[in-house]
Amino acid sequence: MTAKRIALALLLLTGTAQALAETPKDFVAKYAAEAGAGFKPSAARGKSFFTKEFGVNKDMPSCSTCHTKDMNASGKHAITGKVIEPLAPAANPERFTTAKKVEKWFKRNCNEVVGRECTPAEKADFIQFAIEGGKA
Amino acid sequence: MNRFIALLLLALGMNAAYAEGGKLAVPANAKWQEECSSCHIAYPPKLLTADNWEKMMGGLNKHFGANAELDAKDNKDILEFLKANAGSGERHSAASLRISDTPWFKREHRSVAAKEWVHPEVKSKSNCSACHQNVARGYSERDIRMPGGKRWEEEEDDDD
Numbered sequence: 001m002t003a004k005r006i007a008l009a010l011l012l013l014t015g016t017a018q019a020l021a022e023t024p025k026d027f028v029a030k031y032a033a034e035a036g037a038g039f040k041p042s043a044a045r046g047k048s049f050f051t052k053e054f055g056v057n058k059d060m061p062s063c064s065t066c067h068t069k070d071m072n073a074s075g076k077h078a079i080t081g082k083v084i085e086p087l088a089p090a091a092n093p094e095r096f097t098t099a100k101k102v103e104k105w106f107k108r109n110c111n112e113v114v115g116r117e118c119t120p121a122e123k124a125d126f127i128q129f130a131i132e133g134g135k136a
Numbered sequence: 137m138n139r140f141i142a143l144l145l146l147a148l149g150m151n152a153a154y155a156e157g158g159k160l161a162v163p164a165n166a167k168w169q170e171e172c173s174s175c176h177i178a179y180p181p182k183l184l185t186a187d188n189w190e191k192m193m194g195g196l197n198k199h200f201g202a203n204a205e206l207d208a209k210d211n212k213d214i215l216e217f218l219k220a221n222a223g224s225g226e227r228h229s230a231a232s233l234r235i236s237d238t239p240w241f242k243r244e245h246r247s248v249a250a251k252e253w254v255h256p257e258v259k260s261k262s263n264c265s266a267c268h269q270n271v272a273r274g275y276s277e278r279d280i281r282m283p284g285g286k287r288w289e290e291e292e293d294d295d296d
Contacts, residue, residue, distance in 0.1 A: 059201075079201035081259060082175050104207070112203040 024089045024096035028127045034120035046129025049122055051136045056115035063113060064136060071134025088134035096127055161274065165217045167210060175202065177264055177272045181221035183238065185229045189218040192233045200234075200262075236261035255283040 028041050051069060053061040059078045060066060067075040071088035086092040096102055110118040118126070162180045172178035181189065193215040196204045206214070222228075223240075230237035241261075252258060258266040265271050267288075269279040280288040 077175075077202065080175065104205075108197075108203040108205050111197065111205070 022097050022099060024127055024131050027096050027099075027102055028124050028131070031120040031124035031127070035124055039121055039124070041124040041128040043125070043129040043132040046125035046127070047136050049125060050129060050134075054114050057112055060113050063109070065113075069136040071130050088130050090133075096130065162221055165214075168214050168217050171206060171210060171214060173272065175204065176262055179235055179264075181218045182223040183228060183235045183240070184218075184222065184233070185224060186219040186222040188229055188233050189215060189222055193218070234261075252283060257283045 032039050032041050050063045050067075050071075052063075055061055066078050066084060067087055072086050072091040074086055075084035076082070077084060085094075087095055089095050106118055106123055110116065110122075162182065168181075169178050184192070192199075193211055196206060196211065227240040227243075228238050235241055245261075252267075253261060255266075267280055267282055268275065269281055270276075271279070277288065282288060
């Protein structure tokens, strides 16, 4: 009984560790796979997406309106003034490590700034850009 | 021995702080804490009515100028928690869904001068922690520091 319980606890622990083990590169790979065969993530495309003025939301025309043009710097929400921690994993190791958070913020911010949900290709490029320095 | 007395004092002090914070104390809820405090402090459910919370959680994609959408499951779980612990009566209700527009909030802050609200360290009535230090952990009047670091009592004296 006790051995069984210990085994269960161990299984749970390793399960948790695996769930936490996602890295920014894992997300690039996951989104790239969803984007289809032959897709190659591009930091350059991610960079132009990051600074592109979509003109959907006049207070927040682009990602960089709030996140600034350097993902290593803290940003500031254009409307609420909330400080936004850096997006680049180099400056903020928590970024792009939890699937739920990554999906949540892409959904919110894409709908708000781009006016629709982002495509897997756009997400892969975006994170690739963040990994490769994130300076626009 | 000294250490014992220090610990005892600390414990007593903490108890007093908890007692004062009692009226705003909320049961712990991990999801509510995590989601509602990622942009502002997680405002106690008691500060709005169940009806207000229901409307608010139904419009998170336009949440006071920001998109704060949650997935359907999280939204439902958090709304249930908010409703179960919501305030009641007119004094905790606001058509704007802003806590700062409720009669309770206005009355509690009636002595705060207009200039304090626009102080660069405050900026917004939603920024509770600008004056209420450690408010995320519980309310205590003794924790109040007005912009510039003055205690609330001193501030009142200044008005004379």
